[in-house]
Amino acid sequence: MKPIPAKSMGAPLTRLDGPAKVTGTAPYxxxxxxxxxxxxxxxxxxxxxxxxxxxxxxxxxALDGVVTVLTVFDAPKLADTSDGELRILQDDRVHFRGQLIGAVVAESAEIAREAADSVRVDYRxxxxxxELRADHPRLYAPEKLLETEPADTDEGDVDAALAAAAVTVDQTYTTPIEHNNPMEPHASIAVWDETSGRPRVTLYDSTQGVHAVRKTLAPLFGLEPGQLRVIAPHVGGGFGSKGAPHAHNVLAIMAARRSGGRPVKFAVIRQQMFALVGYRTPTIQRIRLGADRDGRLTALSHEVVELTSAVKEFAEQTALVSRMMYAAPNRRTSHRLAPLDVPVPFWMRAPGECPGMFAAEVAMDELAAACGIDPIELRVRNEPESEPASGNPWSGRHLIECLRTGAERFGWAERDPAPRSRRQGDWLLGTGVAAATYPASSMPGNVARIVYCSDGRYTVQIGAADLGTGTWTALTQIAADALGCDTATVDLQIGDTDLPAASVAGGSSGISSWGTAIVAAARAFREQHGEKPSAGAETITEAPENPDADKFAMHSFGAHFVEVAVDRDTGEIRVPRMLGVFSIGRAINARTLRSQLIGGMTMGLSMALHEESVRDHRFGHVVTQDLATYHISAHADVRDIEAIWLDEVDEHANPMGSRGAGEIGIVGAAAAVANAVYHATGMRVRxxxxxxxKLL
Ligand code: MOS
Structure with missing residues (x-):
């Protein structure tokens, strides 16, 4: 595959939707x-x-202004009840605290709230x-991870290799429940219109994929896809939690059906989000590494215990990274789930890779210390020639270049490897490194339409999403290069199921998937209509399959460098410096790319030092259900943070030469902080x- 030449791509174009957003005219x-x-x-x-x-x-x-009340006893029946999370108000069962069991629709949000609070519920x-425990009696292996990957893998003889290894690490790492907290909480407006006899439903939603929402929700209400229109031109973040519809969407549509054609607005408030829209499962990860004296891995075992909801399975692919990251002849990975009486966990930025690489990359740091080898050198020695699981060549694995470039820029050479070797007054100083990886995927089923207008302008349509990541701008740049025109002559339209099919903005696949469709449509347009199209000339095309998909291992890579200062008396941790160096193929938009990368790193810093949802097991709910008690990194926590990337074009991933960068910034960032804390203090927090x- 030969990527298209870049003229607009790569430029740090400012957000085309920026003026509408800052003037308050971009509708959420x-x-x-x-x-x-x-x-x-x-x-x-x-x-x-x-x-x-x-x-x-x-x-x-009895309250004035109440329009309708729904309960588990009288709500409209759903046509499809196969989804345990979405099947709300269909029976009297309660599966977790916070589950939706009713609703009040009223003339104002205040009346609705007062009325809902007045509903008296008796329970049995x-x-x-x-409670997740490593020895939970009901642990089971999920059938598949990500629909295609086995829960467990076993190559060679891990036990024998560990027994024979000169150096071993055997540690357990734990990560807590974490909750997605996008700036814009989830919200919907549902309109159920039956004036023409056949229902026509409109859902204004805060979602990472309008077509995915329609595909999931239409059958629940017995609707043909064409009867449900989903609209989301602007979205205030999601981090994965808006990657699929949740029960609140179902409740809004159900209520709209009962509200005599009047639109129903449902703004999920922040506290409600902690029970309703997904979260990152806690993990208990045991990692065992065996190596020879030179630090070459002979065995790698990564065993994960995590939770799912008893009402619907969600299996996070936490140990997948250990199947492809380093060379090791003997390798084992496993995933076990405890089905608990909790809300359904779901995607949170880099689900799988993020918690998995925290454990894996701290373990590598422990191995480096045990072998007395520099942690960068240790990773270099374990670099696999080809992807371990498939044997496929890498489309572009530049991990070593990321590590070396970062080391140079960060001043790694001056580092004394001994822990607790630097001090400044009361502060213990240390530095740490960790690797990052994230798969480069494109989703099937993307279609783009291009229409030429009379005045030299093109309209480019695809039902894609912009969660604040920069889709409006990046897709315009891709379209301009694909059509051979200027970005100023491209009118992009996204965020509506009336536009051609598009996959969800998830798995860092959005720009790759949608861009591929736009490039294909632009090629077809030029073939059909030539260099001088007439007004109204139009082409609609589905993105072709990537011929290299099964021939190359396509992953992005990166290296995080972190400096910490730890107060020796109070244990307070400051992070004065973070540097990330990434290999992510070609940059589509240098400005929004950098924002994604430093945003991911900031979230990794937040994960390392602050984020934790505390569940009160007596009652079963998360008590830290607001931003006063669920701590995230704020401006004062973020000091000198920088992300750079290698100058690179991926010849195999997609026709833009890019690999997607929404998630890799968070992967490994928390490990680099933990490794720096070890270097500063000599204390290993797992x-x-x-x-x-934990440092006192
Ligand atoms: Mo991302 S967590 O796959 O939306």
Whole structure:
């Protein structure tokens, strides 16, 4: 595959949607103008497991301004109840605390809230189990990870190799529950219109993929896809939590069906998000490494225990990174799930790779210390020629170049490898390194339409999403290069199921997948209409399959360098410097790319030091359910942070030569912080977050 030449691509074009956003005219889900809106407030279960025996809605119904009340006893029946998360209000069962069991729709949000609070619910409680333990009695292996990958792999003889190894590491690493907290909480407006006899439903949603929402939700309501239109031109972040519809979307549509054609607005408030829209599973990861005296891995075992909800399986692919990251002749990976009475976990930025590489890259640092080898050199010695699992050549593995470039820039050569060797007053100083990786994928089923207008302008349409990542701008740059025109003459349209099919903005695959469709459509357009198209000339094309998909191992790589200062009396950790060097193929937009990378690194810093959702197992819910108690890195935490990337074009990943960069920034970042904390203090913290108490 020969990537198209770059003229607009690579430039740090400012966001084309920026002026609309800063002037407040870019509509987010809740802000779309609709006629005579109503407002929904949900009723949530206050037990973690059991049944709803009765719901007394008389006080709610008596309130002035209440339009309708829904309960588990009278809600509309869904046509498809196969999804355990989305099947709400269909029976009296309660599967987790916070589950949606009812709703009030009213003339104002305040009335809806007051009425919902007045609904009296009687339960029959059953014992619940919300606690993940490595020895949980009901652990099981999921059938598949990501639909195609086995839960377990076993190559060679790991036990024999570990027994014979000159140097070994055998440690357990744990990561807590973490919650996605995009700036814009989830929100929907649902409109159920039956004026023409056949229902036509519109959902304004805050989502990472309008077509995915339609595909999932239409069958639940017995609708043909064409009867449900989903609209999301602007989205205020998602981090994966908006990668699929959740139960709140179902509730909004259900309520709209009962509201006599009036639109129903449902803004999920931040506290509700902690039970309703997914979260990162906690993990318990045992890693065993065996190596010879020179640090060459002879055995690598990565065993993961994590949770899923008893009501629907979500299996995070945490140990997948250990199948491809380093060379090791004997290798074992496994995943076990505990089905608990908790909300359904879901994607959170780099699901799998992020917690997996925290454990794996701290373990590599431990091995480096055990062997007395520099941690960069250790990684260089374990660099695999080809992808270990498939044997395929890499489309572009430049990990060593990332490590060497970063080392040079960061001043790694001056580092004294001995822990606790640098001090400045009360502060212990240290530096750490960790590698990053993330798969370069493109999703199937993407279609783009190109229309030539009379005045030299092109309209480019695809139902893609921009969660604030820069899609509006990057796709315009791709379209301009594909059409051989200037970005100023391209009118991009995205975020609507009335536009051609597009995959979800997830797995860092968005720009690759949508861009491939746009390039294919531009090629077809020029073939059909030549260099001088007439006004109205139009082409619609589906992206072809990538002929290199099965021939090359396509992954991005990176290296994180972190400096920490730890107060020797209080254990307070500051992070004065973070540098990330990435190999991500060609940059489409240098500005938005850098934002994604430093955003990911910031989230990794946050993961290392702050983020933790605390579940109260007596009641089964997360008690840290707001930004006052769920701590994230704020401006004062983020000092000198920089991301750079190698000058590179991937000849195999897609026709733009890029590899996607939304998630790799967070992968390995927390490990680099933990490794720096070890270097500063001599204390190895294997349990995130690294709060001061763990250093005292
Ligand atoms: Mo990303 S967590 O795959 O939206």
């Amino acid at each position: 889900a809740f802000e779309h103008q609709v006629q005579r809106p109503t407002y929904l407030h949900p009723v949530q279960a206050t037990i973690a497991h059991g049944r709803v025996v009765a719901m007394d809605t008389s006080a709610a119904a 409680t059953e014992p619940h189990d919300t 349990d995130l977050p690294i709060t001061p108490d």
